[in-house]
Amino acid sequence: MSGEDNLLRLVEAEEPDENNYHLQDQVGFILRKAHQRHVSIFAAHIGDLTPPQFAALAKLYDIGETSQNQLGTLIAMDAATVKGVIDRLKARGLVELSKHEVDKRRLLVNLTPEGREAIERLIPLARSITEETLAPLTAKEAATFLRLLAKLA
Amino acid sequence: MSGEDNLLRLVEAEEPDENNYHLQDQVGFILRKAHQRHVSIFAAHIGDLTPPQFAALAKLYDIGETSQNQLGTLIAMDAATVKGVIDRLKARGLVELSKHEVDKRRLLVNLTPEGREAIERLIPLARSITEETLAPLTAKEAATFLRLLAKLA
């Protein structure tokens, strides 16, 4: 029956099933899809800010004023990407920029009062986003997943 | 000691540690970093093709000719994104386009001989990429991780 059909198919294909490549089983492909799903959940909860923009605000709220480059390192963005993100946050009045007094290469970034207010308002929503993203897993599975995911990141 | 310092810090902050928001512990942030790492590994092994371009070729190799829209569904890309990917693969001679005889809305996509040759050459490299991406995990952890990741994607 099914087994014979599979055997026949494999013989016809002249290669065992293990040698076939299934895109949908590859970690990179699934990782990309999981990330897409998260971004979609994020957008449904926080429509007027992207995850990278939120990350920048949350990190500034956590550590206070820092250089654009240092901020990029902390939120895993290269220099070109972080510049664009900060430019857009600045245009919306959520962060302000200033020059480092000593090291003239550095551009300091800090939250404005509006930015602080925004991030304080958004953090509860971010908790919901995390919760919804992990909703397909049990609490135990979610803990395991986060532990293993952190190892890969 | 350390315990007293922590207590003091929490009292000063006037909130328990559980109420703090740590960006680096959020699933979305780690997911984004893990995806970035995978893309970087991919680029180190396959420099002249991106993961989405590879996904398109691999899926066409798997299922044969299909419409651009259907291909997008199978590789998790919206219509606008898949168009750009296919345009670039076409410009490189790896896929060819044709009109559907019956349904004039549809644009059929198929591998060229060069595209077939390319994907056959690249699949072994893709296996290495998967392996390297999962390298921080044991075999058992990797199996668990893929199972849980699939639930989220």
Add this chain to the structure above:
DNA sequence: GCAAATTCATTCGTATGCAAATGATATCAA
């Protein structure tokens, strides 16, 4: 103390990724 190397930031080019609007075609339903 000075030349070399490094760091910080910017700019350019290319490639996803998605929302929204549009046009062409096909299907459904009254």
Add this chain to the structure above:
DNA sequence: TTGATATCATTTGCATACGAATGAATTTGC
């Protein structure tokens, strides 16, 4: 049959993401 819907593809606009090149400022090494 025809009018309303739905599907397929394209285009535009915006937002990451990163490599490479550039320039300014700092640090290192000798």
